Structures are given as C-alpha cells and as structure tokens.
Amino acid sequence: MRAVIVEDHALLREGLISLLREHDVEVVAHAEDAEGLLRIVRGHQPDLAIVDVRLPPTFTDEGVRAAIAARAEHPTLAVLVLSAYVEPVYTAELLASGGGGGVGYLLKERVGDVRAFMDAVRRVADGGTALDREVVAELVRDHGRGNSALDGLTPREREVLELMAEGRTNAGIAEALVVTGGAVEKHVTSIFAKLGLPASQGDHRRVLAVLAYLRAVG
C-alpha cells in the first residue's frame, strides 16, 4: 500500500510515518498544508491519503476541504482524515464526496490503539469506511430519540449497529464484541429487518445504508 501524509506537526508526522512503515505501509510523500495534499496526490498517485483537519494557513477545517477536493480530482483515492475533535457535519461532507475510494474520519488519539488504527487504515485503503465511534454515538444518540424502530433494538443490536456504522466488517464486530461471526450475522439480519432496510452487499454500502437511515430519521 502506498500512502501520503499531510500533517503540519513534525512530531505527529514522523510518528505516523514510523508507525505505518512498521506495518508495511509505504509512505511515498508527505506535506504540511492543504495545497501540498493536491500536489503530492497528483505527483505520486497514492492509494491512501492521511490528512489532518487543521492545517496552515487558517488552521480551521482546510484538511476536510482539501480531502474533498482531492477526492473530486481522484475519485478512487482513499482518504483518512484525522482530527482533534469530531464534527458530524464533516463526516457527512466526506461521505458525500468522491467515488469508489474509502473514507475514514477518526480522532487523532485513535493512533494510540495501533491494532485498531491499522485495521481502520487497511479498511479505508480497501475502499471501506472507518468512522470514529464518537461520531457514530452522536448520530445514534441523536436520531435514536423518539424513534420506535431504533428503540426496538436490543442493547446488543444497538452495539452492533454502532460498530457497523463505524465501518467494521462482521469479523471486526465479532472481535470487538467477543462473539462468533455467526452471532454477528444474526444480529445484523435482525437490525436490518427491524429498521426496514434491504440487506446490503458489501461493507461500505452497508455503512452508507445505516448512516443514511440515521440521518434520514433525524
């Protein structure tokens, strides 16, 4: 896998590069600002771009804007956005952008849990989704209010729904909940039936269906 990194803090940039190299991800270039992202994506055609939200010169949300611009130019580019805080607005904008490339939006501190982080990196690079559990929790909490279909889920199904919305595969969900793959499949089928969603093929489409549902019922 060939990745590029856009991060203005040298400490984090170097740390990320070391971490990715230790896990056989080739970091082919790095940049420090939003313009740099477009430049290195054009120059290196990477599989994945890892981008900090706050970048020079204004230190607001240019990372998100640059990621969306890069995906518009290179629809198959996978983008993993790292941020010190999560905003569901940015999640929606990122998910709505681009074509087949994967999308990730994680809190920065998730890099500390190396295994889960590398799992998210691979998932996004493979065209999947990795949403921070804080975003998902907010969506579920928000849209769950007064929604009978969501209220009808068992606590376990609710956990599975949140993990699905994060973009995890059935195997990933089984591992997180310490249950068998078969049990997860049963929960998923039950959730989709209760929410009245058609069973989706593919993990990314499943995430989109769940998120679309959560947004639509708001």
Add this chain to the structure above:
Amino acid sequence: MHAEHPHDPAEEPDTVLGLQVAFSAVAGCVVTVVWVLTGSAEFWAGWAWLGLVALLAVHVLVRYAVRAPAGGRRDYRVALGALAIVAAIQPVVWLLGGQGPFWPAWPLLAIAAIAATLAAIVHRRRLPWVRAQAALEARVDVLTRTRSGALDVQAQQLRRIERDLHDGAQVRLVALAMRLGRAEARLDDAGDPVTRDLVRGAREEATAAIAELRDLARGIAPPVLADRGLAAAAEALGRRSGSPVTVSARLDDRPAPVVESAAYFVVAEALANAAKHVPGAPVSVALTTAEHRLIVEVLDEGGGGADASGSGLTGLRHRVEALDGTLVVRDVPATGTLVRAELPCVP
C-alpha cells in the same frame, strides 16, 4: 474672489464701500447745509443722516456675511448684527421724533430677549448642566469602546488558548499515545505480559487526557464555531443536546468573535436547560440579524414555567449585558419557555 480670500486686505479694494461712505458724507453735508440755510428749528436733516448711516451699516453687515466662512457661527453673528442695527435705530428715532416717554424700551427689551435666546442656543455647550451631560456622554462612549475592545481581545485570547492547547499539549499527548501504542504492539508479539499491561495502561491514560483536553478546549472556544460560524455551531449543539432541535438561521455577516461566542453560549445554556427541565420536548433555535443586532431565540415546547433566576441563566445574562445586550426569559402561552437574547454587533 472675496469668498476665496476673505482675510487678505490687498484683495479687498473697498471701492464700493468707500464710494458709499463718500456719497453719504456729501449728501449728509448738503442736507445739513440746506437745513442751516433754511434756518429751520426742527432738525429734519437728522432723518436723512439716519437713513444714510443705517444703509451703510446694512452694507457692512452684508459684506461681512458674504466674506465670512459659511456656518452656524456666521449666521449667529449676522443675526446679532441685524438685531444691533434695529436696536440702535430705536433711540435715534425717539430722539429725532421729539422724545417724550422712552417708548424704545419695549422694542429694545424684545430685541435683548431674542439676542439672549440666540446666545444661549449657540453657546449651549458652555452651560454648566449641559457641560456635565456632554462629559458623561463622552465617558460612556469611551467606556463602551474600551469595554468592547477588551472583550474582543479576551475572545481572541480564548481562541488562541484553544489553538495553543491543540497545537501544544494535545499534539504531544497524541505523539505520546502513538509511541506507547507502538511499544505495546511490539510487546504483544514478544514480551513480558506485565510490562505490556503497564504500557497499555499508560496509553489509555494518555488517551483519556486527550479526551479531557478536547472537552476543555470545546468549553473555551468551540472549534466548529471558529471554523464554520454560528449557524453550524448551533446545529452541532442541537445534535449533542438531548432534545429534538431545529435550527433556522438568517445571518448577514459573521458577527465579531466575542458576539458570536456569547450567542453560542446562550444557545448552549438554553438547550441544556430545556433538556434538563423538559426532556424530549422539541426545541427551535432562531438566529437572525436585524439593524446591527444579532437576535437569538430558543423556544422549547415544554409548557413553560422555567426559573429565570437560575445560576446558568444569570451567568448568561452577565455575559450578554457585558456586550450591551439584553437577555429575556419568559413563558410563551400554549408553547413553552422562550430564551431571547439581543446582542448589538457593530458592522
């Protein structure tokens, strides 16, 4: 030419005035000589002199009016001059008209009253009570300006602190968590399980510290407010609140950071109150700007009865009043509690 160089004597060939003075003198003398030759007892020549001198006085006054720079002060002087001419004519007419009781006292009194009123109007700023008022107004101006300046500086400093937290401590903690995570991953493969658990514990502590720092930064200056403005921040608050919230915003320009922050915290507190006292009740948030005022309205459908003197609302009121704004909490019949803040925003 005169209007352009009113004070240059070389540019003022007073030939017209000079001619008039000469003509008046000659005419006056001729009339006087005729009066002497006719041997009349009554000094009728005085009327001629009065007319000639009055005309001269009017000429001089008009001349001044034309030359002096336009403005209230000139108008005032011309008016006083005209009054003086009319006043001077009265006793002369009395003298020439055979004296008797001093009737010019009445017109002179009226003229003096008019002159005094004019003077009072023109010099009103020198009146002692008006002077105190003006000083007070100037002071209020200065205080308003310096206070809003201080609050602006404060809002900017808070945003800088938030940024410093993000760029400083937060970045170091993330780097720390990342290193601990890498160490943990190596220990996973081959290492002492006790050491591995210690490292994992340390990594989780670092992660918790980052989360706490994030909540702190959000309380100081919410990033989405700085990034996307008030409407987006209010929507984010609505999503985080425990009630179904709809936000409608009609905002022209972005208000100053200090005004934006105050409005944000009004929405935050009102939503928190609504979620606490009438959980689950729908809440609508309206943000509008009109005539350099930002109006924030948060209305819940909880039936009303909120306590307007709660500590949260009192703190909010201080915050809003510090910006010269107003905060009102009242019941809306058949709906619920309305929290309404008006904040002036200087363009």
